[in-house]
Amino acid sequence: xxxxxxxxxxxxxxxxxxxxxxxxxxxxxxxxxxxxxxxxxxxxxxxxxxxxxxxxxxxxxxxxxxxxxxxxxxxxxxxxxxxxxxxxxxxxxxxxxxxxxxxxxxxxxxxxxxxxxxxxxxxxxxxxxxxxxxxxxxxxxxxxxxxxxxxxxxxxxxxxxxxxxxxxxxxxxxxxxxxxxxxxxxxxxxxxxxxxxxxxxxxxxxxxxxxxxxxxxxxxxxxxxxxxxxxxxxxxxxxxxxxxxxxxxxxxxxxxxxxxxxxxxxxxxxxxxxxxxxxxxxxxxxx
Numbered sequence: 001x002x003x004x005x006x007x008x009x010x011x012x013x014x015x016x017x018x019x020x021x022x023x024x025x026x027x028x029x030x031x032x033x034x035x036x037x038x039x040x041x042x043x044x045x046x047x048x049x050x051x052x053x054x055x056x057x058x059x060x061x062x063x064x065x066x067x068x069x070x071x072x073x074x075x076x077x078x079x080x081x082x083x084x085x086x087x088x089x090x091x092x093x094x095x096x097x098x099x100x101x102x103x104x105x106x107x108x109x110x111x112x113x114x115x116x117x118x119x120x121x122x123x124x125x126x127x128x129x130x131x132x133x134x135x136x137x138x139x140x141x142x143x144x145x146x147x148x149x150x151x152x153x154x155x156x157x158x159x160x161x162x163x164x165x166x167x168x169x170x171x172x173x174x175x176x177x178x179x180x181x182x183x184x185x186x187x188x189x190x191x192x193x194x195x196x197x198x199x200x201x202x203x204x205x206x207x208x209x210x211x212x213x214x215x216x217x218x219x220x221x222x223x224x225x226x227x228x229x230x231x232x233x234x235x236x237x238x239x240x241x242x243x244x245x246x247x248x249x250x251x252x253x254x255x256x257x258x259x260x261x262x263x264x265x266x267x268x269x270x271x272x273x274x275x276x277x278x279x280x281x282x283x284x285x286x287x
Contacts, residue, residue: 008178009058009242010171011204013080015105016087017097021117022063024154025087026050029061029164047190049202049231049244054164059171060204060242061085062189079206080187080257082176083167084108087115090124090151094132102136111170112147114140115163120153178241183262184208188218189244191253199223199253202246203260210245210262211238217269218258219276223250224266 139145152159186205226249239245263269
């Protein structure tokens with residue numbers, strides 16, 4: 001029987017140098033007051049996940065300070081995001097960390113949108129930044145390329161609506177789709193041992209519906225989903241593709257970037273981990 005494919009809300013990874021204003025831009029996107037405090041949900045200080053709705057359509061954002069988590073996920077072959085958003089400080093321009101982000105985006109082979117931020121300041125020079133991007137192999141639409149640029153300001157709320165519209169348009173053009181008819185599977189974005197609650201993971205489902213009571217496993221951990229929370233840490237019974245979630249119930253803390261799969265029972269999930277662990281040991285012996 002042929003599966004029904006439906007549009008999947010885009011998952012957007014936000015990259016850029018540390019002072020580019022990513023956090024304040026995300027606050028503006030989420031409709032929060034102008035502040036440097038982290039919006040969305042976090043496990044550690046390394047990654048945050050957030051979800052926004054525009055014209056009845058959802059968009060998930062992942063921010064990975066320093067890009068380490070994004071690098072770890074990509075190194076494991078995980079297609080973390082559908083679209084990359086490169087945030088550049090309109091006053092400071094391209095930094096070494098920006099160049100590093102460009103490298104990761106090219107390696108990940110995902111569509112790119114550039115946000116030139118802080119354009120409310122008189123020192124900004126978007127034209128120079130676009131020229132500098134060209135030197136880094138990023139040709140923007142204005143110069144005949146295919147990379148769209150949005151000029152934004154979190155403080156002055158400039159370009160926010162335009163940016164969200166552009167993400168949804170690009171998602172439609174890329175024909176990003178998924179199915180709800182398969183067992184849930186997705187990616188571990190962050191993991192942490194909570195002293196009171198045990199292994200806590202943040203993740204995103206790629207397909208299928210993840211539910212409380214599901215049996216899941218990664219390459220290194222397995223368990224029954226005891227509790228699911230949305231990105232605001234509110235309990236939910238199920239999670240659809242692209243929606244960020246927090247999960248309790250695994251027997252140990254899995255590695256960032258591991259994929260999770262759903263199984264019919266706990267024994268099957270446990271056997272999968274045992275097989276994967278054995279496979280990894282054999283690979284290490286050969287190497």
